[in-house]
Amino acid sequence: MKSQWIVVTNAALARIFSRKSAIEPLVPVATLTHSESRLRTGALATDRAGRQAADNSHGVNQFEPRSDAHRKEHRRFAREIAQRLDEALAAGKFGSLMIFSSNPFIGELKAQLSNAVSERVQTLLDCDLSHVGITELERRIAVPSDGKP
Template sequence: MKTQWILIANAATARLYGRASPAQPLEVLAEHNHPESRLKGSELGSDRPGHEASDHSSAGSRFEPRTDARRKQHQQFADELAERLAQGLAEGRYDSLWLFASNPFLGELRARLSPQVARHVQLAHASDLTALPLDELAQRLRDPRLFEA
């Protein structure tokens, strides 16, 4: 019997579902929340970008961070989810994986998947389904061809 995991996520919340086959009902395996991803960048960082005063100039140079604080939170959450998926695969808890995540969070998540997990991804679609109740989600997932472009 091939076990399937389905991850429904956006940058702040994720639910992991499992089922023994596409005909079986979805079972909630885990819920992950990352409230920091919902905060404004100004609420995440306590400092302004750094400044430099040069010796002979009246103007200073300003150093911008390479990645803003909010994007770092999104990346951290993607790392957490990728680690959970890698752990489940290592334990033999699933054979195939479907990913549904908001855009651009799906890209952040896929970039952090291990090569082993990436080989088990059967379907990945940029769609935020986190607000759907379980019965509506199950109905939408019955025909994954609806998500193919």
């Protein structure tokens, strides 16, 4: 039986664990951090919004960027996690996948997953468990003995 991987993430931190079965303890595989997600918008984007003088007026129109800098960083981190999962799946390191992620980052991550990885996802929940200790994490994701979550 191939391992099950558990991904616990938010927009700045992703922890990946492995286990052979639901009753075995979690084994840390990797920790990915993305400190840019925690920076202030001014530190991420140095450009000011575009400006244009309006005809026949004294005011100025200001154009906001289509996507804010934080969202771009979240997308970049989601792509990094998805790439790591693709590589691990290609290497045969896991057979199934559980993902626990903060909302709305879960949407960014889900959008970046390849079809092959998406087919392996058994659980996809929007709850941020990224800062929970390993013992507490095992308790929270445990499957009861009757097999029903």
